[in-house]
Amino acid sequence: MNRTLRVVRMQLINRQTYVWVPLLVLGGAFILSVAIWWILAGSGVTGNFYGGGAQAPLWYLAVVGVQALTLTFPFSQAMSVTRREFFFGTYLIAALSAASLAVVFVIGGWIETLTGGWGLNGYFFYSAEIWQGGPLGAAFIFFAIAMLMFTLGFTGATVYKRFGPTVFTVSLIGLGVVLVAAMFVVGRLNAWGQVFSWIGEQGPLGMAAWGLIAAAALAAAAFATLRRATP
Amino acid sequence: MTHVIEVEHLTKRYRDTVAVDDVSFSIEKDTIYGLLGRNGAGKTTVMSILTAQNFATSGTVRVFGQHPYENARVLERMCFVRESQKYPDDATPRHALRMARLFFPHWDQELADQLVDDFQLPLKGRTIKKLSRGQLSAVGVIIGLASRAEITFFDEPYLGLDAVARQIFYDRLLSDYAEHPRTIILSSHLIDEVSNLLGRVLVIDRGRIVMDEETDEIRDRAANIVVDAAAVEAFTAGREIIHRRSLGRTTSVTVLGRLTSDDRARMAAAGLDVAPVSLQQLIVRTTQHAAEQGGVSSSLEEGALR
Numbered sequence: 001m002n003r004t005l006r007v008v009r010m011q012l013i014n015r016q017t018y019v020w021v022p023l024l025v026l027g028g029a030f031i032l033s034v035a036i037w038w039i040l041a042g043s044g045v046t047g048n049f050y051g052g053g054a055q056a057p058l059w060y061l062a063v064v065g066v067q068a069l070t071l072t073f074p075f076s077q078a079m080s081v082t083r084r085e086f087f088f089g090t091y092l093i094a095a096l097s098a099a100s101l102a103v104v105f106v107i108g109g110w111i112e113t114l115t116g117g118w119g120l121n122g123y124f125f126y127s128a129e130i131w132q133g134g135p136l137g138a139a140f141i142f143f144a145i146a147m148l149m150f151t152l153g154f155t156g157a158t159v160y161k162r163f164g165p166t167v168f169t170v171s172l173i174g175l176g177v178v179l180v181a182a183m184f185v186v187g188r189l190n191a192w193g194q195v196f197s198w199i200g201e202q203g204p205l206g207m208a209a210w211g212l213i214a215a216a217a218l219a220a221a222a223f224a225t226l227r228r229a230t231p
Numbered sequence: 232m233t234h235v236i237e238v239e240h241l242t243k244r245y246r247d248t249v250a251v252d253d254v255s256f257s258i259e260k261d262t263i264y265g266l267l268g269r270n271g272a273g274k275t276t277v278m279s280i281l282t283a284q285n286f287a288t289s290g291t292v293r294v295f296g297q298h299p300y301e302n303a304r305v306l307e308r309m310c311f312v313r314e315s316q317k318y319p320d321d322a323t324p325r326h327a328l329r330m331a332r333l334f335f336p337h338w339d340q341e342l343a344d345q346l347v348d349d350f351q352l353p354l355k356g357r358t359i360k361k362l363s364r365g366q367l368s369a370v371g372v373i374i375g376l377a378s379r380a381e382i383t384f385f386d387e388p389y390l391g392l393d394a395v396a397r398q399i400f401y402d403r404l405l406s407d408y409a410e411h412p413r414t415i416i417l418s419s420h421l422i423d424e425v426s427n428l429l430g431r432v433l434v435i436d437r438g439r440i441v442m443d444e445e446t447d448e449i450r451d452r453a454a455n456i457v458v459d460a461a462a463v464e465a466f467t468a469g470r471e472i473i474h475r476r477s478l479g480r481t482t483s484v485t486v487l488g489r490l491t492s493d494d495r496a497r498m499a500a501a502g503l504d505v506a507p508v509s510l511q512q513l514i515v516r517t518t519q520h521a522a523e524q525g526g527v528s529s530s531l532e533e534g535a536l537r
Contacts, residue, residue, distance in 0.1 A: 003303055006333045013333075014319060014326045067320050074317040075327075077284045078374070079334040080306040227301075230285045231317070 007081060007089020008096075011072070017064060018097045022057045026104065029053035030124055037122035049122040054108075057101060058149050065094070065153025069161060074231035087223050090154075098146035102139040109138060133205045144208035144215070151215040155222040162229040233260040235382055235414050236281060241290035243276050243438075250276045252438035253290070258382075261412040263404075265429035265446075267422050267514060273438040274418040275313060278384045282311040294382070307336060310380035312371035314387040318359040324370050325354040328377075335378035342407065343377035349399045364391030372400055376407060382414045389421065401428060422511035432510070436518045446510065453513050454490050457483045457504040466498065473516040485516055 011018060033051035040049065068090050076086040108125030117123050131138045160168040186195055199207065236258035243251040251273045258264060266274050279285035281292055283299040283306065292299065299305045318327055324347075332338045347354060350369040353362075359370060372388045389397045405428060408415065419425045432449060434442035442449070453473065458466055460482045463475075467486055474485040485508055490498075498505050508516075 003307075003334075010330045010333055013329050014322050016321045017319070071317050072319045075319055075322075075330070077282075078310075078312045078316055079331060080282070080303075080309055080311075080380075081334060082301045082303050082306060084301055085303065228286065230279070231313075 003081065004085045004089045004092070007076065007085055008093045010076070010079070011068075011090065011093040017067070018093060022060055022064075022097065022101065025060050026054070026057045026101075029056040030108075033124050034118060034120070034122060037118075037120045041120050047121060048117065049120070050127065051122070051124050054105065054124055058145055061094075061097070061101075061146050061149040062153035064097070065150040065155075066157040068094070069154055069157035069226075073161075073226075073229070077231040083226050083229070087226055091219065094150045094154075095147065098143050098150065101146050102142035105142045106135045106139045110135060129204050132203060137205050141204055141208040144212040148211045148215040151218045151222070155218045155225075158222045158225045158229060162225050234258060235260045235295060237291075237293045237296075238277075238281070239291050241277070241280065241292060242288045243273075243280060243285070244288040249438050251280070251287075254435075254438070254440050255290075256433060256440055256443055258414060258416065259431070260414055262430045263408060263415045263417065263428055265422070265425055265432045266416050266418040266435065267420065267432060268418075268435040269420060269518070272435045274435055275386055277435065278311055278386060278416065278418060279313070282306070282309050282384065284311065284313075307334065308381040309384070310335060310375055310378040310382075311384040312374050312386070314368075314371075314390060316367075316371055318370075320358075320360070322359050323355055323357065324352055324359060324362070324366075327359060327370055328354075328373065331374045331378060335380055337379035337381075337411075339377050339379055342379075343373055346373045346376060346403065349403065350396055365393065365396065366391075368392050369396065376403060379407075379411055379413065382416070385415070385417045387418055387420070389419075389424075397424070401425070404428065422514055423509050426510040432514075434514050434518065436521060441518060441521050442514065449510060449513060450507060451489050453485055453487050453508045453516075455483060455485050455504075455506040455508050455512075456498065457481055457506075462501070466501075466503065473520045485512070 029051075030053065033049075033053045036051075037049045072090070073086060081089075105125050109123075109131060112118065112123050112126040117126075130141050133140070156168070159171060186192055202210065234257040238257065239255050241251055241254045242249070254277070266277065268274050276285060280287050281294060281299065283301070286300075294305050295308065297305050299309070319330075322330075328343055328347075332340065332343075346352075346369075350366075350373065352366055352369050352373070359367065362370070368388055368390050369392065372385070372392075375383050375385050375388065388400060392400065401424075404415070417425055417428065426446065429446045431445050432442060433440060444452075456466060458481065460477060460480050463482050463484060467484055470486040470488050472484050472486055476483045490505065495505065
């Protein structure tokens with residue numbers, strides 16, 4: 001069997017990280033949200049409820065990205081796995097995880113539209129903006145966000161591991177400086193209107209595509225960094 | 232002799248320290264090596280560069296004639312579980328062993344199961360990060376032995392293991408090596424305890440190889456002589472003394488150089504005690520001796536520079 005696929009199997013031997021904990025986070029957030037809606041509905045509050053709880057497993061993916069590097073990478077080195085095999089195997093399992101999450105979100109959103117928000121007008125998975133492009137579009141958006149979150153964690157941890165805390169902090173500050181400078185330039189040029197209309201034109205689907213491109217660029221940077229990282 | 236590892240002018244420099252200093256050596260096939268030296272001498276650094284886990288500042292490393300870096304065909308024939316090995320979060324010993332089984336082509340599950348029994352390692356219910364130091368070492372030892380890799384590194388494998396468990400490790404290592412000969416590199420600072428296992432010894436001190444010899448030859452290389460203080464000169468003339476300790480009127484000297492049967496006869500006639508030097512003593516004395524000489528020459532150099 002291909003050694004990269006063995007890395008995927010390695011990650012799945014302990015299903016806790018990639019399967020059970022994300023489901024637990026998602027299930028927990030969901031049950032809490034529905035309980036709160038039920039209490040609100042019981043005290044006469046109607047109207048549509050939207051919960052931000054669905055983000056929880058997405059944030060968890062950033063943590064998974066960090067741990068994939070800080071703990072699984074050193075172990076993969078002891079398993080005589082090359083850095084390339086580790087990188088592609090790990091991204092394969094991350095993509096699997098993100099895709100499964102997207103499927104769960106779409107199924108959840110679909111149930112919500114059918115049941116009128118679980119009969120409570122509560123929408124945990126569904127939002128009109130994300131579903132503009134239908135279920136496939138929604139799945140794509142969830143997938144892109146999940147991959148971006150994982151990549152943020154993974155790339156950050158790679159830079160930290162390779163170059164240490166100082167360089168890591170400096171690059172975060174550098175990123176902040178670039179963002180603030182960009183905001184300053186946009187403000188100076190009175191171009192905020194154009195920026196927002198551009199974002200509007202892209203729509204959620206377009207922005208998700210940009211997010212995926214950003215994730216790919218960051219992942220490429222992580223790969224270049226990992227090539228010379230030591231466990 | 233076939234060399235499975237060849238190292239030439241290997242240097243590893245960290246920001247302000249030299250961990251490995253222009254080292255050259257080769258490793259013979261199917262031999263048990265002791266990579267001996269003090270903590271911080273550079274043992275782990277050398278092993279991680281050989282397995283491409285770390286990078287050389289300069290010099291070349293060849294394993295099975297090839298560069299190991301990103302070379303799956305070379306890497307899968309080696310196994311190196313480091314002393315401070317990290318494991319995936321939430322992994323139990325059972326997970327770690329199942330993962331190892333995926334990657335090492337010669338993995339022997341029966342041997343692994345037996346070793347789990349021998350070391351009384353709890354497989355389930357406790358994650359590796361919650362294990363005791365000895366149990367953590369056992370996980371690394373089991374992976375190292377059961378992987379049956381053509382080159383296996385053991386990095387201070389006995390840390391936290393009790394005397395019984397250490398003996399189990401030595402016994403299993405020897406019996407499995409007898410059935411499946413392979414190259415084993417055992418890093419250790421408990422020299423006497425492992426000395427019976429070793430066919431060859433590499434001693435590393437401050438990043439330099441100070442000894443690269445067969446274990447049997449080393450044992451012959453020096454002797455301890457207990458002699459009357461006044462008579463020391465007569466018996467040690469022309470020999471290099473690497474250690475001297477006086478107690479009252481008697482002096483114990485450790486001399487370098489093989490003793491001829493003539494020497495032995497002469498000493499026996501004079502009623503002197505001649506004892507072999509343990510490998511540990513010899514290595515400690517030699518490294519101390521080298522350090523003293525090194526210290527002198529380097530301070531001379533400094534003086535010359537000023």
